Amino acid sequence: MKVGGFASSEARAEYEVVYERGLAALPPPAGIHDIQTAFGVARVYRFGRPGGPPVVLLPGRAGTAVMWEPNLEALLPHGEVYAVDLIGEPGRSEQTVPIRDGADQAAWLSTVLTELGLAEVHLVGYSFGGWLAANLAARAPERLRSLTLIDPVLTFGGLTAGLVVRATLSAVPGVSRWARPSFLRWISGGAEVDAADPVARVIDEGMRTYRIALPAPRLITDVQLRSLRMPVLALVAGRSVIHHPERAAARARELLPQGQVELWPSATHAIAGEAAAEVNARVLAFLADCDAKARP
Numbered sequence: 490m491k492v493g494g495f496a497s498s499e500a501r502a503e504y505e506v507v508y509e510r511g512l513a514a515l516p517p518p519a520g521i522h523d524i525q526t527a528f529g530v531a532r533v534y535r536f537g538r539p540g541g542p543p544v545v546l547l548p549g550r551a552g553t554a555v556m557w558e559p560n561l562e563a564l565l566p567h568g569e570v571y572a573v574d575l576i577g578e579p580g581r582s583e584q585t586v587p588i589r590d591g592a593d594q595a596a597w598l599s600t601v602l603t604e605l606g607l608a609e610v611h612l613v614g615y616s617f618g619g620w621l622a623a624n625l626a627a628r629a630p631e632r633l634r635s636l637t638l639i640d641p642v643l644t645f646g647g648l649t650a651g652l653v654v655r656a657t658l659s660a661v662p663g664v665s666r667w668a669r670p671s672f673l674r675w676i677s678g679g680a681e682v683d684a685a686d687p688v689a690r691v692i693d694e695g696m697r698t699y700r701i702a703l704p705a706p707r708l709i710t711d712v713q714l715r716s717l718r719m720p721v722l723a724l725v726a727g728r729s730v731i732h733h734p735e736r737a738a739a740r741a742r743e744l745l746p747q748g749q750v751e752l753w754p755s756a757t758h759a760i761a762g763e764a765a766a767e768v769n770a771r772v773l774a775f776l777a778d779c780d781a782k783a784r785p
Contacts, residue, residue: 490587491702492529493577500698504579507694511555511687516562519569523581524604526597528588532574532581533601536561540568541780542634544611545602547573547618551695553580556615556688559765560772567611567776573601575621577703579695588703594621595628602632611776615639615761616731620706626721627713635779637722637772639761644709645725645741646732688762714744720782721745722775724768727754749775 495501520535534554544564548556554572564570574580576597577588588594598621602610612633614622619641626636638644723745725738738752751771753760761768 490589492584492587493700493702494584495579495699504694504698507690508553508555508580511553511558511691514558514687515555515572516565522605524601526576526600528586528593528597529576529584530582531576531597531601533605534572536570536572537565537568540566541776542609542611543569543571543607544613544776545571545573545607547598547612547614547621548575549616549618549692550701551579551692551699552615552618552688553578553691553695555691556761558688559762560769563765563769564773567773571605571607571610573598575618578701579691579699584702590704591624591707592628594706595625598625599629599632608632609634611635611637611779613637613639613772614641616758617642617706620644620709623709623713623717624706626717626719627709630717630719633719634783635720635722635776636717637724637775639724639768640726640729640731640756640758641723642731643706644737645714645723646737647708649730649732711744714741715746717748718746720775720779721748722772723748723750724756724760724771725750725752726756726758726760727752728756729758729760731758 495504516536518534518536522533522535524531524533544567546557548554553574557572561570561572574582576582577584610633612622612626619638620643622636623638623641623644626633723741725734727734734752738750741748741750753764756764
């Protein structure tokens with residue numbers, strides 16, 4: 490098995506320029522942590538001041554901490570917010586050992602929470618980060634006060650055929666040059682991607698320069714979803730192309746014991762950015778409700 494890494498030292502240098510510009514769009518971090526795990530070093534950015542239980546953000550594929558630019562500042566009134574660059578993906582984390590399966594994914598993330606001293610967190614995951622969050626919640630539920638899943642991949646439904654084909658093309662040398670922008674437009678419901686947008690730039694550059702060597706995640710099972718006893722907010726984009734939205738929402742409603750499942754009809758998979766104000770308000774209301782119910 491292999492580990493992920495940049496295609497070359499030149500590719501990494503080119504990526505770093507775009508990544509730095511993306512970081513500059515975020516609020517200044519209160520701390521930067523490099524956490525050693527059994528699978529490599531995880532870069533974590535800490536924002537805000539201690540308040541309620543901390544919020545931990547897991548981005549979509551190649552999104553890094555920069556992906557949360559439309560949401561981060563709005564979440565800071567709740568208290569400390571931690572944004573993670575995922576091990577095995579572009580960003581400032583470094584993979585050193587192959588990740589074999591969901592147990593390994595949960596293991597490195599659990600180590601990060603332990604080393605940061607975070608005993609009970611509000612875990613928020615978007616797209617692939619949503620799968621990571623649900624995977625951890627099923628394996629270590631005691632670590633979470635709540636779980637927020639924003640159009641998560643392979644959590645409530647399987648991948649669509651269109652997603653598999655387009656994601657594959659976007660990684661093929663020679664084809665990827667035009668396939669990557671096309672893929673990002675398709676994910677966003679056909680909307681043109683702003684070339685100056687820091688999130689889009691970081692994702693595109695990460696897809697271009699980094700070679701991911703992670704195992705394909707497996708669909709979260711019925712048993713695992715039923716085991717999620719913490720409060721769960723699930724926002725499913727009605728125009729999402731990663732799964733069949735109506736079926737995904739129905740499965741989530743059927744299986745989540747404490748699920749608040751919402752199908753947003755006009756939203757695409759880019760929901761966290763395109764409807765940032767609405768998503769931020771909904772997440773904050775959910776976190777406040779969870780904290781109020783947890784008080785003795």
